[in-house]
Amino acid sequence: MNVEQAKAKFIQSWGTFGSEWGINRTMAQIHALLLISPVALSTEEIMAELSVSRGNANMNLRSLMDWGIVFKELVPGERKEYFVAEKDIMKVARQISRERRKRELEPVLGILSEIATINPGTSKEGIELKKVAGNIHEVALRVDDVLDKFSRSDENWFYKMVLQLMK
Amino acid sequence: MNVEQAKAKFIQSWGTFGSEWGINRTMAQIHALLLISPVALSTEEIMAELSVSRGNANMNLRSLMDWGIVFKELVPGERKEYFVAEKDIMKVARQISRERRKRELEPVLGILSEIATINPGTSKEGIELKKVAGNIHEVALRVDDVLDKFSRSDENWFYKMVLQLMK
DNA sequence: TAAAAGTTTCAGAAATAATTGAAAGTTTGA
DNA sequence: TCAAACTTTCAATTATTTCTGAAACTTTTA
The missing domain is CATH 1.10.10.10 (Winged helix-like DNA-binding domain superfamily/Winged helix DNA-binding domain)
Incomplete structure (x- = not known):
């Protein structure tokens, strides 16, 4: 080639x-x-x-x-x-996660928390909806946190994390 | 609502x-x-x-x-x-990362490593291409690793990671 | 200040992706 | 074995996204 x-x-x-x-x-x-x-x-x-x-x-x-x-x-x-x-690939990755978090994750978080706090009534449907929305909200909040950390992190944060995970 | x-x-x-x-x-x-x-x-x-x-x-x-x-x-x-x-949201997340890694990240990794090993000749174009492809490949490999770890992890891995990052 | 050089916008055209619905295919049970 | 019940496929249609190109707009310079 x-x-x-x-x-x-x-x-x-x-x-x-x-x-x-x-x-x-x-x-x-x-x-x-x-x-x-x-x-x-x-x-x-x-x-x-x-x-x-x-x-x-x-x-x-x-x-x-x-x-x-x-x-x-x-x-x-x-x-x-x-x-x-921007040529620094980690900077690019951080910037993209910052933007997607702001544009796409944050709006969904708002909706999930709204749904997770409804009064589900007595129907199985309502109860299941509230439960699932609550679960997703919980996970999404943590993803949001990680992305926030990542987007604010210094050049080596990501590598440190990878090392942590290798243990 | x-x-x-x-x-x-x-x-x-x-x-x-x-x-x-x-x-x-x-x-x-x-x-x-x-x-x-x-x-x-x-x-x-x-x-x-x-x-x-x-x-x-x-x-x-x-x-x-x-x-x-x-x-x-x-x-x-x-x-x-x-x-x-599947109702377990962490399982869903793990499964999606497993699939997207396999379907979308792995093919790109192959191409990047191919490009990162070309003979760049003496032109600035060739040298820059090789350098950038090499950098992206390096980051992508680490992302691949993290996704692999995540997709194989047990229920608590993700939360442990989040806790690590909170410190 | 006018025209040349350059940039932005956006309505319509083209390309791409998603969807329909009916026909073909498959499985089950009498 | 056959027909009823159900599932799958796919060519044609519809919807969505992307792209073009020309006109409008902005900036610069002579």
Whole structure:
């Protein structure tokens, strides 16, 4: 496998992996492209490299910036905007867990706790619903805690945890 | 909020949450319905409750069984098949991480290690690609390890881990 | 201040994913 | 063995998501 093939494979795999986890393919591919690029890229370069339209490139770049894993970089003397990805993979992982926690887990936590506190009445349905929602809420709260810890952690926290678990 | 409202809210939230994480909405809703049902349900009951077709119900039930979080239950004297969900939420979480690890993480690990071992040549592109793929591979291997540990762990492992992290 | 350079938006088009429903297939029991 | 009861499959349809491209908007510079 040569460098060109490896690059194509990396971008396409990252796209597939992303879409299996609810991230759109182009967004994941732009991220992949920026991750492996040694220099900042312009919208035009991204459009050309991935064969996507300006609108698509622009919207997904904005999303990536909203997620806090891609940044604008101003090249002195240039009008055009250039983009770079955060290269520290642990930082990227922490940032993604921070965002998904905030956007997706927190809202569900609210609903679960609401359901877990209903008056279940006397029906088996009500009792089971309350019980299950309570159980899920409990687990979800702990996941939330772990993600919070992780997203705030320093560079070595994760490795320390892995070591702990190896014992 | 009464029991009926809470039930509807639970099913719909679980559907939304699932689809944010790459699981189709109906599949997540069937799972939700079975989770909170105190008794095993037939395909007909699921179709009626969620207003979905027989084909849809059947395919998603099969998927849920492939994931190992829903099971057929044979009611003595009945021809019809009934379905129940695994109710232990930690078991469900472990089973889902086991499956996603196997289906989605492992294939990417293979590709990353392939890319991380290319001959990068002398170009900056090749060198950066190899470096980034290597870094991601390293982190992904550790995630893989943690998921493996988690999916094999006993009921209390997760709570012990959380306690460790609280210190 | 005007036009060139660049960015953003968004309605419609295209691509992808999910769903239906009816036909084919399977199992059971008389 | 056959038909009733039930399950599975899949081609066609429908819904959802993503993408395009051109127009509107913003910023810069001459």
